[in-house]
Amino acid sequence: QVQLVESGGGLVQPGGSLRLSCTTSGSIFRIGAMGWYRQPPGKQRELAATITNPDSTIYADSVKGRFTISRDNARNTLYLQMNSLKPEDTAVYYCTAWADGVNYWGKGTLVTVSA
Numbered sequence: 001q002v003q004l005v006e007s008g009g010g011l012v013q014p015g016g017s018l019r020l021s022c023t024t025s026g027s028i029f030r031i032g033a034m035g036w037y038r039q040p041p042g043k044q045r046e047l048a049a050t051i052t053n054p055d056s057t058i059y060a061d062s063v064k065g066r067f068t069i070s071r072d073n074a075r076n077t078l079y080l081q082m083n084s085l086k087p088e089d090t091a092v093y094y095c096t097a098w099a100d101g102v103n104y105w106g107k108g109t110l111v112t113v114s115a
Helices: none
Strands: 002-007 010-011 018-027 032-037 047-050 057-059 068-073 078-081 091-099 104-105 108-114
Touching: 002 091, 002 104, 018 032, 018 091, 018 108, 032 068, 032 078, 047 068, 047 078, 057 068, 078 091
Parallel strands: 010 108
Antiparallel strands: 002 018, 018 078, 032 047, 032 091, 047 057, 068 078, 091 104, 091 108
């Protein structure tokens, strides 16, 4: 079992920055790839970024050049640095991890980009 807890969401103005964190616990040695997905209001969940172990990254076109995904294995933490935020980035952001063929999810953290 793997547990994921997101933090760092909140209200930010357009053009601002936020850093999301995802703390992992449980059978973390089994974790391979990790990622961030997001679900805008009234829309389906979509990929934001993923990172494998070792560190190969994939970004959605909508966040490329503005978001950076990284992981600190010593702290068992996944990060998403979000810069130049836009109102369309407003969403619940979910951390996810793949371990032994099972996809685990956190409960999400809300990011609101508004003036």
